[in-house]
């Protein structure tokens with residue numbers, strides 16, 4: 001792999017993704033890894049990421065000069081560039097002059113990394129210190145007003161560095177620079193793609209599982225669906241999927257799993273109809289946290305029962321449980337096998353002690369967009385592959401007030417109209433998600449047809465986001481909003497008002513509960 005050494009900024013994941021977008025497999029490693037640790041992974045190349053420190057700060061992450069003696073091509077980015085310069089005897093100065101944001105650089109010699117670059121270009125900078133003198137043997141490739149040495153390389157030793165962030169889209173030629181490093185600098189071939197991932201994971205799953213039986217909880221979301229499809233491709237009829245229909249899904253979603261997904265992948269699916277059970281458990285409850293806890297608890301119980309049932313009625317031992325854990329979870333929980341297992345176990349809420357499974361996590365090296373590509377490769381229906389995020393507790397937390405069967409029907413009817421119109425307008429991939437929320441305990445006066453009505457409002461909550469940690473409300477076109485509003489109030493008799501949520505996150509969360 002190409003190893004991306006994480007110096008503690010948020011950029012390492014982005015770098016790893018960009019490398020994979022260049023069709024080269026990459027992995028993130030913490031900066032605390034020793035040179036021996038890094039070399040043990042047999043890296044094809046190493047990228048040192050940016051980070052928040054100054055190389056002068058006490059305790060600043062340090063780069064062992066031995067790394068540059070190993071014959072592995074290295075690219076230093078921002079902090080990684082400065083750390084490389086410092087480790088090899090260059091001069092890094094604390095100038096106090098920050099460069100932040102779009103910055104002009106002059107390319108004095110294109111070299112390898114900047115090959116194909118115009119003489120001046122705009123790049124994204126974010127740094128305080130600057131490299132004033134390149135280490136011996138390095139050629140200076142670019143300068144900016146705040147960085148006398150803004151890029152350098154030593155072609156013989158295959159060591160390269162840039163002061164700016166090529167991984168962010170604000171550096172328009174950044175991807176080109178990364179690809180120059182990977183293809184020309186490190187001599188790598190761009191041959192990593194979804195097809196290879198499938199082939200490789202199928203091999204791994206077969207090796208792990210052998211002839212044992214496997215179960216998987218399907219939620220209808222992208223991750224569990226693609227994970228199940230991969231395991232199905234690997235071990236076929238050894239897999240049984242469990243789909244808990246808690247009645248809190250949106251219109252058409254249960255059918256999509258029960259029919260389309262099964263037809264496309266051939267998985268054996270056990271559907272547990274738990275709709276009544278969830279409604280009973282939720283009856284009388286209005287507090288958001290209580291509702292969430294009830295849904296979580298019931299979900300675990302139903303899943304446990306189903307799992308136990310499969311275990312008891314199976315001729316072979318059921319040893320494995322499939323989880324749709326993704327790479328960001330693995331990285332964020334420390335990257336270690338053990339740490340990630342503890343976390344992912346919580347994804348199914350922690351199964352009881354008498355049900356001990358080993359985890360199968362075929363997506364744990366992948367980012368979300370890669371999971372989608374793998375899903376398409378496996379023939380998972382597009383409606384599932386491109387599904388926007390949907391919370392586990394489902395519509396239960398989009399009915400403000402008590403959850404009842406009637407209210408679920410009202411919300412489903414309104415929600416499906418909003419989704420249809422957003423899809424028709426071609427906006428699905430522009431928005432992150434658009435919850436539709438029923439204010440079930442609020443009523444307002446309206447006039448519909450010839451009569452006065454006293455109905456409920458629904459809220460449209462379209463948001464744009466990168467990761468759901470922060471979000472902005474999406475400026476949907478007025479004509480699309482108008483069609484959604486007209487259709488909902490015409491077609492859903494209990495609703496006489498449609499309102500738009502224009503709150504960013506923070507302060508508002510995406511969901512209302």
Ligand code: XMP
Pocket residue numbers: 389390391392393433468469505508509510511512513
């Ligand atoms: P909030 O409302 O916290 O939501 O801004 C952030 C993102 O997380 C989703 N969400 C959940 N997803 N289980 C999930 O799997 C949950 O309990 C849950 N609650 C919120 C929400 O839809 C948004 O994408």
